Amino acid sequence: MFAPATLTLRSYAGLQSPAEKVFQLPSRSRSRSRSINGSHSRQPSLEFKRLSVKTAVAAVDSNQLSSSQKEQSNKYYFLVANAKFMLDEEEHFKELLFERLRLYGERDKEQDFWLVIEPKFLDNFPNITKRLKRPAVALVSTNANILSYLCFNVGLAGLAWLGRFMKLRLDRVLSESYESDNLEQALASNPTNIEFEKPQNWVAPYPKYEFGWWESFLPPGSAEPKV
Amino acid sequence: MAAEMALLKPISKFSSTSHGFGSPRPYSKFYVINMSSATSQNSPKPKKAAKTGIKESLLTPRFYTTDFDEMETLFNTEINKNLNQSEFEALRQEFKTDYNQTHFVRSKEFKEAADKMQGPLRQIFVEFLERSCTAEFSGFLLYKELGRRLKIMKIYSLMLQKTNPVVAEIFSLMSRDEARHAGFLNKGLSDFNLALDLGFLTKARKYTFFKPKFIFYATYLSEKIGYWRYITIYRHLKANPEFQVYPIFKYFENWCQDENRHGDFFSALMKAQPQFLNDWKAKLWSRFFCLSVYVTMYLNDCQRTDFYEGIGLNTKEFDMHVIIETNRTTARIFPAVLDVENPEFKRKLDRMVEINQKLIAVGENQDISLVKNLKRIPIIAALASELLAAYLMPPIESGSVDFAEFEPQLVY
Numbered sequence: 071m072f073a074p075a076t077l078t079l080r081s082y083a084g085l086q087s088p089a090e091k092v093f094q095l096p097s098r099s100r101s102r103s104r105s106i107n108g109s110h111s112r113q114p115s116l117e118f119k120r121l122s123v124k125t126a127v128a129a130v131d132s133n134q135l136s137s138s139q140k141e142q143s144n145k146y147y148f149l150v151a152n153a154k155f156m157l158d159e160e161e162h163f164k165e166l167l168f169e170r171l172r173l174y175g176e177r178d179k180e181q182d183f184w185l186v187i188e189p190k191f192l193d194n195f196p197n198i199t200k201r202l203k204r205p206a207v208a209l210v211s212t213n214a215n216i217l218s219y220l221c222f223n224v225g226l227a228g229l230a231w232l233g234r235f236m237k238l239r240l241d242r243v244l245s246e247s248y249e250s251d252n253l254e255q256a257l258a259s260n261p262t263n264i265e266f267e268k269p270q271n272w273v274a275p276y277p278k279y280e281f282g283w284w285e286s287f288l289p290p291g292s293a294e295p296k297v
Numbered sequence: 298m299a300a301e302m303a304l305l306k307p308i309s310k311f312s313s314t315s316h317g318f319g320s321p322r323p324y325s326k327f328y329v330i331n332m333s334s335a336t337s338q339n340s341p342k343p344k345k346a347a348k349t350g351i352k353e354s355l356l357t358p359r360f361y362t363t364d365f366d367e368m369e370t371l372f373n374t375e376i377n378k379n380l381n382q383s384e385f386e387a388l389r390q391e392f393k394t395d396y397n398q399t400h401f402v403r404s405k406e407f408k409e410a411a412d413k414m415q416g417p418l419r420q421i422f423v424e425f426l427e428r429s430c431t432a433e434f435s436g437f438l439l440y441k442e443l444g445r446r447l448k449i450m451k452i453y454s455l456m457l458q459k460t461n462p463v464v465a466e467i468f469s470l471m472s473r474d475e476a477r478h479a480g481f482l483n484k485g486l487s488d489f490n491l492a493l494d495l496g497f498l499t500k501a502r503k504y505t506f507f508k509p510k511f512i513f514y515a516t517y518l519s520e521k522i523g524y525w526r527y528i529t530i531y532r533h534l535k536a537n538p539e540f541q542v543y544p545i546f547k548y549f550e551n552w553c554q555d556e557n558r559h560g561d562f563f564s565a566l567m568k569a570q571p572q573f574l575n576d577w578k579a580k581l582w583s584r585f586f587c588l589s590v591y592v593t594m595y596l597n598d599c600q601r602t603d604f605y606e607g608i609g610l611n612t613k614e615f616d617m618h619v620i621i622e623t624n625r626t627t628a629r630i631f632p633a634v635l636d637v638e639n640p641e642f643k644r645k646l647d648r649m650v651e652i653n654q655k656l657i658a659v660g661e662n663q664d665i666s667l668v669k670n671l672k673r674i675p676i677i678a679a680l681a682s683e684l685l686a687a688y689l690m691p692p693i694e695s696g697s698v699d700f701a702e703f704e705p706q707l708v709y
Contacts, residue, residue: 166554169551241697243709
């Protein structure tokens with residue numbers, strides 16, 4: 071979850087964030103808690119910082135957008151595996167994401183999870199990249215409600231609820247978290263072409279999910295042209 | 298919860314088998330699957346079922362009960378201080394989200410479709426609805442009771458915090474889903490001017506007793522295989538809408554996500570009890586439960602090819618797809634699974650279908666029961682030997698990467 075004020079007070083070329091949309095529609099009722107990094111020290115360089123375990127998380131209810139909160143660093147949780155696994159083989163993963171998207175639509179919730187293909191932030195995790203087949207795909211999420219909910223064990227868990235659940239489901243993924251105060255940068259990716267070989271003998275009595283289903287989940291503004 | 302556990306007639310002897318000999322001999326159990334009455338231990342309603350007139354056979358969906366005291370001990374956070382609560386918290390959130398709160402809303406399509414269905418197809422659909430409803434309802438009863446029992450202990454012993462309120466709540470949330478599914482199916486039956494008396498079923502059905510660890514294996518597989526069945530039917534019908542003869546299938550996509558999540562919960566339960574996953578006994582049991590579930594489904598479905606053909610599926614291909622996918626999923630948690638992708642496995646299943654048909658033919662014969670039983674002996678022996686052979690096929694070592702010793706070298 072982002073502080074919408076943060077988003078709208080900065081200019082991002084081409085970034086149509088869901089939060090921005092909400093800001094343009096002030097009639098929408100919003101009452102959600104927001105995570106504030108208790109010990110945050112903002113770094114103007116906008117570099118990613120590795121999350122230290124002692125990070126305190128506080129939940130604050132906020133019904134109004136306050137510009138005083140613009141200097142806020144968000145925690146991003148991700149799990150990552152190779153693209154073939156995430157986008158091609160694990161078809162139930164696609165179902166889970168669309169189910170969540172449907173629910174968010176039904177309940178007027180902003181999207182707070184994305185798929186990032188070849189994310190730039192991976193460079194900060196050499197321990198992950200050395201074990202990762204490329205191209206890689208990360209599911210990235212930030213969710214204040216859940217953070218506050220999990221604050222009692224955030225140090226232990228190091229993984230938000232969504233990620234924890236997805237990890238349980240997918241099993242063969244790695245997970246970590248980082249901080250960033252810039253959505254666009256947090257979700258930046260290296261341009262990559264993704265191609266999957268057609269399965270040699272597809273025996274299921276139905277067709278595979280269409281190539282490119284994941285485009286609905288790419289960060290705003292980063293939808294790549296179809297290959 | 299899907300219906301695929303029926304072949305198992307779990308006997309309380311199971312426990313002694315597992316602890317005593319360690320080597321489960323599942324094949325021999327299939328003899329016992331005659332219609333002898335299952336005494337239910339610790340069942341919620343331990344009244345002995347009188348002659349109720351409920352037609353139960355080898356493969357009908359069963360009701361389960363378990364050792365609730367042992368369950369309480371297993372998830373007692375005082376005793377098990379290292380239970381991975383964060384995984385359960387994550388699951389509780391996921392269940393509380395209640396994705397399908399507004400999903401199960403009927404349309405008038407249902408009645409119209411039911412009215413259109415006549416003859417044998419109508420019969421088949423009624424049976425399908427009945428079996429599905431019973432299976433979902435059996436899940437409801439089990440989860441409801443588990444949720445209740447794990448919570449009650451907490452109220453009685455507030456100071457001790459004896460049990461696990463998170464696990465209890467998840468069980469209750471899962472029983473919510475199952476009740477919803479069962480109710481939806483029962484409403485489907487009303488379109489055929491029928492209704493299952495679920496209150497009566499609760500009292501009259503036999504309950505099958507499973508030790509907690511077997512509940513974990515069995516319900517995990519039931520939920521996951523249920524997911525794969527539903528999603529396969531859904532996706533097949535989406536691609537071939539001309540077979541969309543009954544609107545209930547349109548609900549399967551969201552519906553089966555519930556099943557899948559239920560399976561994830563049992564996965565988390567087993568991870569919290571690694572003793573059920575990490576030794577050679579666990580491997581033998583894993584293979585046994587896989588085999589029981591797959592064979593039950595295959596034999597069941599092969600008796601109902603009309604249903605699957607009625608919706609444009611080839612029964613055996615459908616089943617093999619479901620078995621292979623369920624097995625792949627299961628390999629993420631069970632320490633060993635069957636090599637179902639080996640063509641020999643399907644050949645064995647097909648032979649079991651033939652043997653099962655002979656068995657059914659004997660039952661439908663006019664002979665007196667003594668003669669029938671004598672005729673059954675060689676057939677059951679043949680079935681048992683096929684089962685044993687399938688069980689003994691070289692298995693595939695598997696398991697969650699959270700446990701694997703090779704994990705640090707694994708490339709993702």
